Amino acid sequence: MPNDPASGPILEFEKVSLRYGDSWALRDISLTLNPGETRIIFGAAGSGKTTLLKAVIGLVEVNEGRIRLFGQEVTSLQESQRFGLRSGAGVLFQEGGLFDSLSVGENVQYPLLNRQRGDTETSPEDAEKRVREALRFVELEQTFDKFPAEISGGMRRRVGIARAIVTEPPLVLYDSPTAGLDPITANLIMALVAKERDVRNSASLIVTHRYQDGEIMSDFRYDPEREELLHLNGAADARKRDRTKFIVMKEGQIVFFGTRQDLEKSTDEYVKRFVRHEENHAQ
Amino acid sequence: MLDFLKTLVASFQDFLFLAGRSFKNLVRRPHYYDDVFLQMDIIGVGSLPIVALTGGFSGMIIALQMARALNTYGASSQVSSIVTLTLVRELGPVLTALLVAGRNASGIASELGSMKVTEQIDAMRALGTDPVQKLVTPRLTATALMLPCLTVVADAIGLFGAYLIAVPLLHLIDSGAYWSMSWRSLVMNDLAQGLIKPFIFGMIIALVGCYYGLRTTGGTQGVGHATTQAVVAASIWIFFVALLMDKIFVGL
Numbered sequence A: 001m002p003n004d005p006a007s008g009p010i011l012e013f014e015k016v017s018l019r020y021g022d023s024w025a026l027r028d029i030s031l032t033l034n035p036g037e038t039r040i041i042f043g044a045a046g047s048g049k050t051t052l053l054k055a056v057i058g059l060v061e062v063n064e065g066r067i068r069l070f071g072q073e074v075t076s077l078q079e080s081q082r083f084g085l086r087s088g089a090g091v092l093f094q095e096g097g098l099f100d101s102l103s104v105g106e107n108v109q110y111p112l113l114n115r116q117r118g119d120t121e122t123s124p125e126d127a128e129k130r131v132r133e134a135l136r137f138v139e140l141e142q143t144f145d146k147f148p149a150e151i152s153g154g155m156r157r158r159v160g161i162a163r164a165i166v167t168e169p170p171l172v173l174y175d176s177p178t179a180g181l182d183p184i185t186a187n188l189i190m191a192l193v194a195k196e197r198d199v200r201n202s203a204s205l206i207v208t209h210r211y212q213d214g215e216i217m218s219d220f221r222y223d224p225e226r227e228e229l230l231h232l233n234g235a236a237d238a239r240k241r242d243r244t245k246f247i248v249m250k251e252g253q254i255v256f257f258g259t260r261q262d263l264e265k266s267t268d269e270y271v272k273r274f275v276r277h278e279e280n281h282a283q
Numbered sequence B: 001m002l003d004f005l006k007t008l009v010a011s012f013q014d015f016l017f018l019a020g021r022s023f024k025n026l027v028r029r030p031h032y033y034d035d036v037f038l039q040m041d042i043i044g045v046g047s048l049p050i051v052a053l054t055g056g057f058s059g060m061i062i063a064l065q066m067a068r069a070l071n072t073y074g075a076s077s078q079v080s081s082i083v084t085l086t087l088v089r090e091l092g093p094v095l096t097a098l099l100v101a102g103r104n105a106s107g108i109a110s111e112l113g114s115m116k117v118t119e120q121i122d123a124m125r126a127l128g129t130d131p132v133q134k135l136v137t138p139r140l141t142a143t144a145l146m147l148p149c150l151t152v153v154a155d156a157i158g159l160f161g162a163y164l165i166a167v168p169l170l171h172l173i174d175s176g177a178y179w180s181m182s183w184r185s186l187v188m189n190d191l192a193q194g195l196i197k198p199f200i201f202g203m204i205i206a207l208v209g210c211y212y213g214l215r216t217t218g219g220t221q222g223v224g225h226a227t228t229q230a231v232v233a234a235s236i237w238i239f240f241v242a243l244l245m246d247k248i249f250v251g252l
């Protein structure tokens, strides 16, 4: 479970296929993700994006192929053996996944306390401090005692991010972090996602419908001194830009993989749908 | 037709698998006692009024119907033992179970169903909590423990309802005789039936509710569907198992 950055990729898919009943949700997916790298995943509704993210931490069972997370093979582990591995990945779920019966503070605290059952690394006071830090990170410290039903959709999304990153996982999975939000809130959320990546150098998979989200991740970096996003330009920043690659999915298959420049040059009709005129494809 | 049977067998298999896992969790840590007590409150205390009311009315209705029938044989003094046996052996457990199925199998299915469609179940698994341990086992424990208690209440109030009809209203028998005959008509076997049945019905209600809740798909609409299915399936199972158990106990 503990990840040594020098020891190789964080995540590897090897010819993974997954079937629901008679239809394939994932077909022959192979991909690799190294520490600090980002993958933006586009695709029409039902193309298998959520399924792909869930397969990463073994929430769904694949039919063929292998998935290695932090060097361990998720696909060959039993459900009970996966818990340790999962604590290395933070997840923001498409439908939120916040526990209705717990307050915002308790929701964000959940990953810390639950991990504690295994090892005694966080004391309750320490946990609360980290929860407040995570909530401050998403600029929602004031909602600590509120319940998820009492805050707005955009705020819930940010609480979800706080819960995903509170354990400082080396990998964060974001399922549609900006879907259904106004552009201002959406940009605020993407700024947080970029900040999380650049402050902690975590790897991330980001499913989205907005082309802009990909642009923010690939062309900007968070500057901790000025506390804002800066545009990456020039040759010096080329390597930073290369950390972000784009995946386009269609009917369970990866039909495009490459950098933003490659994506914009693509002549494929399906792939072109995800470039630039983002709002048309929202949902 | 073959496909239909196949899915039926497959879902029964899934159901048994869920049941097996939740029973195994009874003896495994962590135990969520808070959730058990919360569910006992929701299921037990919450169902008390409706169970009491229905118990009372059924007692009165049986007494009225029996009074007429017994009169034709000139055996109207037997009313108390007949009401007692019917209530304790069969009607108390089954009626209470059906009411609780309507109220709680649906409640459990819709609660777990909404958690499923909002990915709270996935979030639990992602954060290292076994949803069966956290959600199913406490509901199973709570329902299996509370249903016998509710049945005893329903039986008692039913007997009292029957008393109101038989003694003050129709003067079939005097008060002391009513209660002593009622008590004497019961043997160990009846009491055992009266308590083991609701214990098993309770497990069925909780497991069926959880099963349909956890396999919900398709958004809010799916939750409604799961809820209806849970009530229908739980009711059918209750009748089926009641029949099976009668066969066993009558053989005793």
Ligand SMILES: Nc1ncnc2c1ncn2[C@@H]1O[C@H](COP(=O)(O)OP(=O)(O)OP(=O)(O)O)[C@@H](O)[C@H]1O
Residues within 6 Å of the ligand: A020, A021, A024, A025, A043, A044, A045, A046, A047, A048, A049, A050, A051, A052, A094, B217
């Ligand atoms: N639990 C399930 N049972 C059966 N089929 C499923 C299940 N979950 C997903 N599917 C099917 O698998 C396919 C991929 O679904 P998935 O949720 O991964 O799509 P998606 O790319 O995330 O779509 P969206 O953009 O709408 O979120 C779809 O055809 C969907 O209907």
Ligand SMILES: [Mg+2]
Residues within 6 Å of the ligand: A049, A050, A051, A094, A175
């Ligand atoms: Mg999705």
